Amino acid sequence: MKEETTPLKRLLKYMKARRGTVWLATIYSILNKIFDIAPPLLIGMTVDVVVKKEDSFVAGFGFHTMMEQIYAIAGLTIVVWVLESFFEYLLKVKWRGLAQNVQNDLRLDTYNHVQKLELSYFENKSTGNLISIMNDDVNQLERFLDDGANSLIQVATTVISIGIIFFYFSPLIAALSFLPVPMVLFGSYFFQKRIEKRYRSVRDNAGLLNSILNNNLAGIATIKSYCAEVFEAKRIKEQSTSYAMANFSAIKLSSLFSPLIRMVILCGFLMTMIVGANKVQSGALEIGSYSVLIFLTQRLLWPLTSLGQTYDLFQRAMASANRIFDLMETPLGIKDGDAISDEEVESIHFNNISFAYEEGFNVLNGIDIKVDSGKTIAIVGSTGSGKSTLVKLLLRFYDCTKGAIELGSHRLTEISQQDLRKKISYVGQDNYLFHGTVEENIAYGIENANREEIIKAAKTAEAHEFIMSLPNGYQTLVGERGQKLSGGQRQRISIARAVMKNSPIFIFDEATSAVDNETEAAIQRSLNKITNEKTTIMIAHRLSTIRHAHQIYVLEKGVVTENGTHEELLAKGGMYKSLWSVQTGE
Numbered sequence: 285m286k287e288e289t290t291p292l293k294r295l296l297k298y299m300k301a302r303r304g305t306v307w308l309a310t311i312y313s314i315l316n317k318i319f320d321i322a323p324p325l326l327i328g329m330t331v332d333v334v335v336k337k338e339d340s341f342v343a344g345f346g347f348h349t350m351m352e353q354i355y356a357i358a359g360l361t362i363v364v365w366v367l368e369s370f371f372e373y374l375l376k377v378k379w380r381g382l383a384q385n386v387q388n389d390l391r392l393d394t395y396n397h398v399q400k401l402e403l404s405y406f407e408n409k410s411t412g413n414l415i416s417i418m419n420d421d422v423n424q425l426e427r428f429l430d431d432g433a434n435s436l437i438q439v440a441t442t443v444i445s446i447g448i449i450f451f452y453f454s455p456l457i458a459a460l461s462f463l464p465v466p467m468v469l470f471g472s473y474f475f476q477k478r479i480e481k482r483y484r485s486v487r488d489n490a491g492l493l494n495s496i497l498n499n500n501l502a503g504i505a506t507i508k509s510y511c512a513e514v515f516e517a518k519r520i521k522e523q524s525t526s527y528a529m530a531n532f533s534a535i536k537l538s539s540l541f542s543p544l545i546r547m548v549i550l551c552g553f554l555m556t557m558i559v560g561a562n563k564v565q566s567g568a569l570e571i572g573s574y575s576v577l578i579f580l581t582q583r584l585l586w587p588l589t590s591l592g593q594t595y596d597l598f599q600r601a602m603a604s605a606n607r608i609f610d611l612m613e614t615p616l617g618i619k620d621g622d623a624i625s626d627e628e629v630e631s632i633h634f635n636n637i638s639f640a641y642e643e644g645f646n647v648l649n650g651i652d653i654k655v656d657s658g659k660t661i662a663i664v665g666s667t668g669s670g671k672s673t674l675v676k677l678l679l680r681f682y683d684c685t686k687g688a689i690e691l692g693s694h695r696l697t698e699i700s701q702q703d704l705r706k707k708i709s710y711v712g713q714d715n716y717l718f719h720g721t722v723e724e725n726i727a728y729g730i731e732n733a734n735r736e737e738i739i740k741a742a743k744t745a746e747a748h749e750f751i752m753s754l755p756n757g758y759q760t761l762v763g764e765r766g767q768k769l770s771g772g773q774r775q776r777i778s779i780a781r782a783v784m785k786n787s788p789i790f791i792f793d794e795a796t797s798a799v800d801n802e803t804e805a806a807i808q809r810s811l812n813k814i815t816n817e818k819t820t821i822m823i824a825h826r827l828s829t830i831r832h833a834h835q836i837y838v839l840e841k842g843v844v845t846e847n848g849t850h851e852e853l854l855a856k857g858g859m860y861k862s863l864w865s866v867q868t869g870e
């Protein structure tokens with residue numbers, strides 16, 4: 285995506301609502317730094333007292349003896365140190381609190397946006413990279429707000445307040461010792477331009493690495509069964525090395541910054557030392573003022589050398605900010621419609637639709653299928669003929685390329701996606717179960733579901749018996765993706781979940797994997813119960829599952845080639861008949 289604005293502007297715009305906190309934290313940072321700079325002034329005053337006694341600067345405030353003046357300075361020192369500590373506490377609480385709030389907002393807003401993106405977005409992106417943005421990049425920004433922002437503000441405060449003090453004491457020394465500052469700022473600007481690209485590459489490489497790690501851990505069983513451990517270790521090594529190289533390249537440049545800055549600042553320090561000493565010798569500068577200038581040059585020097593590190597943190601954070609905002613601002617590919625009321629009819633009409641995942645490669649062509657409210661239709665056909673695609677279009681995971689799907693009198697595009705999907709109970713092919721108990725998976729998406737309802741749904745799905753035979757019954761943990769259960773068990777829990785959702789439309793997309801006769805009979809019984817009063821679309825490979833459908837459609841290469849009831853299709857003697865014969869031997 286084209287970046288129209290700088291990452292910092294994007295971040296500040298995002299943090300608009302927290303502007304008050306940013307200002308307050310900034311004020312605390314400035315006050316803390318001002319009180320931190322004060323001690324050299326106090327040392328200068330002490331030197332002045334010791335050298336000039338009754339004629340010192342402090343004597344002017346009514347403190348006559350030297351010891352009285354020292355006690356007064358000591359009292360002031362206590363106040364300054366206490367205030368410095370107090371503002372340090374406040375600034376840390378404010379900046380760190382802000383960092384926590386912003387990282388939390390960013391993660392949630394990014395996640396919420398990602399959830400709204402259409403399915404095809406996820407098919408083209410790697411999950412690992414998305415996780416890396418929502419975790420690593422958000423954490424990188426958190427680190428900057430935690431400490432980096434305060435450092436930048438304090439460096440600026442240091443330069444400005446020390447500048448004022450220098451000009452007060454000697455405009456000539458001020459001008460000389462501040463000569464390096466524009467050079468530092470100019471250098472930083474060039475440095476930033478060069479390092480920005482390198483940090484972007486570091487973040488992109490981290491995303492890629494995360495993506496491979498994520499994929500490999502998800503596919504660990506396949507890696508083992510194909511003895512691909514060595515191959516995968518090599519792939520991880522290559523990506524990990526590439527990440528390290530990207531980091532090395534950024535480190536080489538960023539490490540150069542501090543030493544170069546220090547050399548430039550050295551000039552300023554030497555100027556103050558030599559020109560100041562000359563002025564003291566000629567009587568144009570007091571010893572006390574000279575000590576203040578020498579100490580303050582140190583105060584100016586050190587923060588500027590750490591500017592490199594802060595800048596580093598800033599640049600990394602800005603590279604991350606770009607990745608986060610690019611993701612957060614990804615336009616939605618599917619536009620939402622307005623909500624429809626719950627009473628609307630659930631008849632479905634695939635009105636002469638065509639669809640292509642990729643332009644020019646139609647997967648569905650001119651499909652016209654009507655499902656009346658409360659009726660069951662079935663779609664059969666060879667693998668890859670477009671059956672699942674049809675129901676994915678009904679769920680509005682994608683939009684049709686041509687024609688329209690209508691639900692009652694509304695086109696799908698007019699209905700809010702949430703409203704549409706609430707009306708559909710969908711059992712897909714992959715039966716994704718979440719890490720949690722059987723009970724939680726059945727009641728997924730339903731708040732405050734009660735036990736009886738869950739058991740009832742499991743019984744309708746013919747799952748109750750096997751669930752009770754599990755070690756902890758309904759409390760058994762299913763593992764990530766439900767991997768502790770068998771394929772047939774996962775399917776029945778998915779059916780129970782769909783029953784529990786109790787939507788007026790039911791879609792069952794049967795997986796190709798074969799199940800034993802007993803499971804098949806159980807699934808068949810449960811489907812008969814569920815589809816009784818619902819508008820149903822069944823996709824099946826086992827024709828015995830769908831023989832009682834009101835209408836059966838045979839799909840071949842994205843086109844409906846035959847339709848009718850089971851008996852009508854047998855009588856036609858076409859594709860359906862031959863499939864039936866193969867499966868039943870009749």
Ligand SMILES: Nc1ncnc2c1ncn2[C@@H]1O[C@H](COP(=O)(O)OP(=O)(O)OP(=O)(O)O)[C@@H](O)[C@H]1O
Pocket residue numbers: 407641642647665666667668669670671672673674796
């Ligand atoms: N996300 C996708 N991106 C690109 N092409 C896809 C995508 N999903 C499916 N296809 C292609 O669309 C065609 C139809 O796939 P679909 O899953 O609808 O077939 P199906 O009839 O349900 O097959 P099966 O019986 O094996 O489940 C296939 O050629 C497939 O390769």
